[in-house]
Amino acid sequence: MSVPGFHRPATVEEAAKLLACTEGARCLAGGATLVAMMNASLAEPKAIVSLAGIGELSGISVLAGGGLRIGAMTRHRETAEDARLTGTLAVLRDAARQIANPPVRNMGTIGGSIAFADPAADYPPALVAAGAEIEIASASGRRRVAAEAFFVDWYTTALGPGELVSAVLLPPPRPGAGLHKKLARVSGDFAIVSVALSLARQPSGVAARIAIGGCGPKPLHIAEVDAMLTARLGDADTARSAGERLAAASDPVDDVRASADYRRLVIPRLVAAAVAEARTALEAK
Amino acid sequence: MTVALKINGAAKAVEAGLSDTLLTVLRDQCLLTAAKRGCNQGVCGACTVLVDGRPQRACLTLAANCEGATITTLEGLKRDPTMMRLQKTFASLGAVQCGFCTPGILISAHWLLARNPAPAIDEIRAGLSGNLCRCTGYRKIIDAVAAAGRTAAEAGA
16 A cells, blocks of 8 residues: 555454554544544544454344354445344444445445444434344454443543454344334434433343433443333333433533423433333334 | 556556545546546545546545556446446436536446445445535435336336
8 A cells, every 4th residue: 555654454453553552543444433524633543544444343243142243344334234233233333324424424434433433323312222242353363342341531532542343243133022212303314312222021021221322422232221121111200200210310411402491301301202112112023 | 756557548657646545546547537626535425436446535535545456437438338327327317417426426336236236225325425415305316216127127127
């Protein structure tokens, strides 16, 4: 490659090494975020490590235990179209489907999106609701972090210097339902509020996992709320109080999309709507 | 500094710096000016071109990352039957106002019709959701894509 400062390694290890030892280097995945920031002079990388030439990072595969591995360079379109994301994992497919628009879904990648960690983006709450893990690569090897621990703060992740996202790991899909309900100004915009919900059928009923996006520095997930919904999913009052509990714990800000007060008002309503919709989907099966 | 691309069927070597986008290279070096620079942020869709057969934002694509890629711009589709149908229906139904967004919309519409030859109105809306028209002439644009789809269905029947 002959453009000065531009690197296109063939392996994850090589990419991690380049990131670690090149002054001012940034990782380039699909470009939807980094290049937009470069065009706006918000990022001026001295070197770029493109992940486009690393075969391992592309596509979705089934792991030995039945879980799924989504390579970091997998485009939103591929995730949105993958029929193996079913049952409890449908939450992720539904989130991918609602990202931006077709050309951007052809470019944007799951690894690039979550490494940027915009809390109003679609993947963060969906990955928390799906119980995903993030695989992180560095020159010294790989490690795994639960999605919940990966998102640390506004635009901040558990990635350290010289580290990159290599994959998203999902548990085996369980029979049930999953959906990502987003309130946005227009279709494809970042969320004002979003609710990611997965329901797993189990002998005693249904196990719920719920996370909220767009209402604080990272996806909001409260184990007790999962337990409330798991215990009494069919009860409309329970869904309402689960939503109120999440609203009380949320930490939204006023921004161009909505005020913080509006978001707190919307959370319980969107949660109730998501629960009702997921129950309907569950009963239809 | 040279990047080897395949543009509209022909091999082409372009000069690119680290932060040069495909859009800049297409317009300034290749003199292919159908793709427009609107927002330069990936939002408006005026720069949409096909990269390896799929619509992408040329403004969010680094030229240096396109080594070996196949790029198709609107100029490269001028003899494509679907594109010719679209151009005809856009003209006859008045789907062009200032025309700045039109090349990007035609690329998106072309890809939509390739995957879904007779799309419903909602499918057209979803397919064009990544292209903004600041003249806000969406109604006629959607009608024109629908008409091009119908023409294709009739021709194929």
